[in-house]
Amino acid sequence: MPVHNADVAALFEDVADLLAIQGENAFRIRAYRNAARTLNQLSRPVADLVAAGEDLSDLPDIGDDLAGKIATIVETGRLPLYDELAQDIPPSVADLLRIPGLGPKRVRRLRDALGVDSRAALKRAAETGKVQALDGFGETMEQNILDGLAQMSDDARWLLARVEPIVASLHDHVSAHDAVERVDAAGSYRRRKETVGDLDVLALADDGPAVTEHFAAYEDVAETLSQGDTRASVRLRSGLQVDLRVVPPKSYGAALLYFTGSKAHNVALRDRAVAAGLKLNEYGAFRDDTEKRVAGTTEDDIYDLFDLPYIVPELRENRGELDAAADGTLPDLVTRADLRGNLHTHTTYSDGLHSLEEMAAAAQTRGLEYLAITDHSPAVAVVQGLDADALRAQMDAIDRLNEDLDDLRVLKGIEVDILKDGSLDLPDAVLADLDLCLCALHTALDLDEETQTERVLRALDNPHVHVLAHPTGRRINERPPIEIDLDRVMEAAADRGCVLELNAQPERLDLSDVHCRRAKELGLPLVIGADAHSTDGLDVLRYGVDQARRGWLEADDVLNTKPWADIAPVFDR
């Protein structure tokens, strides 16, 4: 079984948790967490680097020791240090760290004093009042633990698209207070991450207590978790946790930067501050010696302090954006306005909600120059897919429609299923007459990596195929990505003159930001596809653009920023 970067990262995180419970040196613990972060953000499989004999200690936050441990994990699938630690502290104890309010110290005390070694044991101890009797615990803490245990089942992150309307109404509520001059949702929401854990909201105002009070009185608040003079934290009826910070003007830029994150970006920026004799926190940037404030009103001022240009939130992940900013090599990121067409659209011919004509009209309304109609082929059993005859009939209908359209070209396409053996669900003869052929997996998603990769490569061998749609098949919070060697797939696609799709549906966003960046490194362009099943479905393109931006993509890296006349030759295999 190949060892994935996320596996190694998770193992390091587990080691960090166990060391923390043991009371180890905090910096050693952080070293494991930093290394885990590096691994999670690495665009290449670390197993490949090991196989190629590359020096892993060249990677940030990975020295000789951890490089050796990574090699051991890749080669054996195990880490002796972890096995050793887990003998003392079983995973079910480390799991207790996930309960809000419980950190390593308290988990350790629960175990040592009460023998608590699992969630079930903790629940029993709390219910019988044993926890509150413990040093450093109390009645409130005991209740918080019981609440936390009850809440743990539904801790999935929220889809960005689902949080947007919540942000809009919350923004209205907070803005309505007289003292509030400006409101921003920061955090991973502002970085346009595909999912949001909780929401960080900033309000520009001088009267903190009044604003946190007003915030806690929002009609959708189910529970106030904490409330102070400058901060408040609530859980909404929807279950989403929202943290509000009230900030005065002179600190607003520093606070926006701080609470937008990512944490890794902030830490890296503060490293630069320390090196420059400055202190950077959410109130501003200050001279170390004189404590004098030198920036803080805007984010621009703070980046400027380090001779850096403004870095957009989507790039703030400490994945090289600070160095790129210093070198003047930040990417000129793709925007929604750059997109000229959509290459993934369904209609009533298969499982779409709207007709060919309605979809074409919706594309025109949105200013698109071209729209590829790509209904399903027969193998997708849950919908009525198009067989060769039905597809030919649709092609005729598209020809007729195009005669009536001036500023939109409707393209004849298909989303053809890749069958289990890698062959396609429609004959070559009909595929050959299309403008665009997407291929995609919808069945047999559980094959092992080697088999799945070979299956997809065989599909890409078909000279009529242009695009591999939603390449990993994941559905966020519902279905994990398939096992597939994407590096091989991307290289094969580049060889064969086809491309991969970045599917823009909010629950897919498939490829991930890291994969988008890898495609760019390999010189493989992508297409951003709405996979629209209705007229409104075309509006999700912007989520695809968000993801592409997080993957450092520029307009040139995305094929459907170009006129169709420029794309067609690319697809002429």
Place this chain on the structure above:
DNA sequence: GCCGTTTTCGGCCCGACTGTTTTCAGTCG
């Protein structure tokens, strides 16, 4: 355990809030 344009040793981001305290430890982000 990592890292170095002051350093190969001695640092390592830092402040708010809570709960259990009576001056602060632990947790969180």
